[in-house]
Amino acid sequence: MSPRVAPPPWLAHALRAQRGPVPWSAVTRGALAAGPLLLASVVLHHTSLGVIAAIAAMLAGINDRPGSRRAAVRRLGAPAVAGAAGLLAGTYGGAHLTALPLTLLLTVLGLVAGATSAVGPVASGAGTQFLVAAAVGAGMPVPEAGWQRALAFLAGAGWLLALRLALPTPGALAGDYRFDGERHAVAAVYDAVADLLTAVGTETALERRGALTAALDHAQDALTGPRLRRHASSAAERRLHAQYAAALPLAEAATALAWAEERISARAAEGPRRLATAVRDGRGGGPLPAPSRSAPALRALDDALLRAAEAFDRAGEGGHRPPVRRRGPKEVLRAALGSGGREYGLRVALCFGAAAGLAQALHHARWYGEHQHWYWLPATAVFLVKPDLGPLASRVLCRAAGTVLGALVFAALAAVLPRPAGLVALVAVCGAVLPVATRHFAAQTAAATVLVLALVMAGGEPQASVGRIGETLLACAIVLVVGHLPMAGKRGGGVRARLAAAGRAAHAYLGHVLGESADRGERWALRREAYRTLAEARTAIALAAAELPSLARHSEGTDAVAAVLERLVDTTTACAVHLDETGHLTARHIRHLEDLAARLEHGGRRLGLRVPRMPAAA
Template sequence: MSRPAAPPWLAHAFRAQRGPVPWSAVTRGALTAGPLLLAGLLGGRTAVGVLAAIAAMLTGINDRPGSRRASVKRLGVPALAGALGLLAGTYAGQGLAALPLTLALTLLGLVAGAVSAIGPVASAAGTQLLVAAAVGAGMPAAEPGWQRALAFLAGAGWLLVLRLALPTPGSLPGDFRFDGERAAVADVYDAVAALLDAVGGEHATARRAALTAALDHAQDALAGPRLRRYAGSAAERRLHARFAAALPLAEAATALYWAGEPVPARTGEGPRRLATAIRTGTGPGPLPAPHRSAPALRALDDALLRAAEVFDRGEGAHHGLSGRRRGVRRALRAALGVGGREYGLRVALCFGASAAIAQALHHARWYGQHEHWYWLPATAVFLVKPDLGPLASRVLCRAAGTVLGALVFAGCAALLPRPAGLVALVAVCGALVPVATRHFAALTAVVTVLVLALVMAGGEPQASVGRIGETLLACVLVLLVGHLPMPGQRGGGVRSRLTAAENAAHAYLLHVLGGSGDRAERWALRREAYRTLAEARTAIAVAAAELPALARHTEGTDAVAEVLERLVDTTTACAVELDDTGRLSPRHTRRLQEALGELETRGERVPLPVAA
């Protein structure tokens, strides 16, 4: 007899990301929080060193693999938001009574929650804004607010400087400034080859999803800030051109996946050699030509020829993906739409209520031995974030991680000398943060030890028991708010992402069937369609792992996403067919009608009727 499967909300709590140890990020983590705390202690500015170390810790949580220039936005924008939150929280805590302060923090939570619905960078910025505001309001200090904000920026800036300056292991033979971009573009070619190898097999769908993820990652890696907007270095132009050359290859490979007919084994060899050429900086050599027996194979052969020309030229102008204005409009829709409003209300309730409870406990004579009340609202901010997993999973992981971290710190505090032992403990935890981000419980445990060490280094007594109690209280609060009914339809975040995917599929289909010859625009619309679909799929998967009372509000959305995915795949196949023959085959028309008909049956907006 087979064992009964664990419910999704419980099974999710035991899942962890896998992959190689990010040794570069580990090194940066070891060189930030601990040394910053040490500098503050040696300079007689312990409070400043503690704030700088907290900033380095929060920035380290966002220090993920990717390109250097993309890290400027990924690390810098949340750091600026954190400095602003610390500034506002400090002056609000000094100038406002308990009730006005709670109302101000609630309003700040509403704004930060709505902005967090835009995307990962905005979500990290909203989190740091609120956490730093709670720290600023709940951690009194002699320094004025502007000095505390500068200390926060210095701590985050130091990690960013290390991210930009230190080479990645194995990148020294080449120009290490673009090692992240090179790896991301090479991964796209490898993903194309892997999809071609899997066409017609059981792993084809997973390989097509992996290709989408690789394209998203490369697009983000190449979207970092540029000193000269229209020029850039030769290495930069070369990488952009090679990424642009991969787009028609990905389109042709997707069309072959849609057809579902196995291709010759050598078909994927060309993209694989191009990936090797990017990584090694050498020429790809002769590329094996695929058979030209079908429109998609002919498109693949043509795309390989164009890619070979791009690689032979060595550099050149690139055809970037358009859509900057489209991205701004999309961000505004996300923040002001139903998903942003729902998330903003929940963050505001959690943050405001936790701040009110924390201040009430702070003024209660019978409660605790420490005077800072920021832990409860800061914990609530992390718990209310849906991009960290389902609500029940977040609560379980946060509770378990806090208990474990508090117990570990209690043992360390009893054994380690002060302050040298605390500095060493902070340095070790800073190095562990990039690895611990793979699981929320592990990250919680490491952050708990680090923060408790910083608090003790700042002169407070050991407060492990109090942190455990406040964390459990925050867990209860967030569970209650998470199940409260809100104005409008529940599951707004999922449905807003699904609507964005529908709109993108609509625009892509209109462009392909409209007969436009602008292929760069077509590839940009295709990228937008697949990216929004991937984001919707992620949100749907998280919602499906919620407790049944919450998961039922998004039932059926996975089926809609699957139909949209088939529609976008079919649109890609239609684009390749129209390029080759100028008309759609009966098979393409039938598949379009089936997908559109199924969307209409499910009550979704039908992008465009297609005549047979």
């Protein structure tokens, strides 16, 4: 038999789709968002504003991911506000500037929004919506004033956010359904602790520890945000915060046991598993099986289980918010103005500005014919340049394929659907499909293409499938060219910036542990920050490695440094637990710390990273 030939990483990424159950609650919200907004505008004879509101609801639906309602306020609200601001800026820029000044304005906006996007996921969503809305405001022929467009945009996104806050999740009507996302997130942490304890001493332990980090990150995000109800739900909120805080020492002890690589009894995982069930059912922890206390980490696990049982039995009498280390203004500026922010901001500015300039030139070229939707070109380029949607070649391929498929499907449907009722129904169907389609960029593009083309036709314009395909292919070419242009400084700035941030977080965590501070809350916050920044670096490295070889080579060696950092943070956690139980470190702990610090310094120097010098282990 001939050996099986594996596809290149960029193509494998393009063929890969996320798996999971159908998010029926998000499907319901999608069906009730853009379609009804468009229908209401048609009935009230304000179709153009309804189109803008439906676009805002569509963009909010793309950001409508699983999680808690409190987290959705920031995840959906911040991009919506940014989008309204972009729409306002684009509208007045398009009304008062000629082609060249307008192109320069959009280029500058792209530079600022691109650099800001490097701060984090919410900032990335806000930057994207700001630029997309700016392009729409500058180019969409709508009679209403800029402030009316901005209000319509906010209304559309606000409508979807209101649905997110008000509608119950199917199967979550028991108790206060407003906290179902938080309950599931906290329960997943206890399940992840149990999975890690089961995997201790096996080859899957490192993977399980990574899953525990992801569960802790998700729960932290789920519990972070505004209170949904200030008085009536305070006990439920305190209980969830206490349950999450009780999981932190459990996660710490489980990580220390995984670091020791010694098999433990299956009994150790039974307690966290029962606590996960208790969180989901909203009841007390009940009796928990005690693990053996034969080693310091096992004693720490037993003590953590006892404290967790007490926290569950108090049922929300106490429970302050768990310690979270928030990024200060200096760190936000460092992310935006650092090498990663500068590189991404410059590429966004070049793509957005070049697309806007080319679109303006075609718009005013007599030989090109009628070109009413020139804003499609820069708006498409904004999505294509986003690295969190996948490697460059992968997302370009998916975008092109999805647009062609969506345009062909719409062309066939537009020939038979009645107007406007058929178009309204098609928008509602596409809105319901989007939450499922977001699992693959090509599917998401196809659904969004049908929805946008339906909105354009509902606004009174002719069928525009061919133009949509042409704009997308031009945007793909622009992003491919700009993505391979050499930039000032070293390529791969985004990956190196995230790796440097992970190094600083690991340094702060190790310094706190070796300083033997008694503030466990601060230690747990530093530990969470170290693992979170490391996970972000790992994600960026994986995406960079899946690029075309000409781009992937710029991130070579970063994965090895990330692996050393990961081992260093695990070792620091093991040191923290051992110090708590014995008051001193073993020769094994010291040897590992010194070896990892030396390897990290060597790897950072080879990559040109400013990795802080690790404190002495003894």
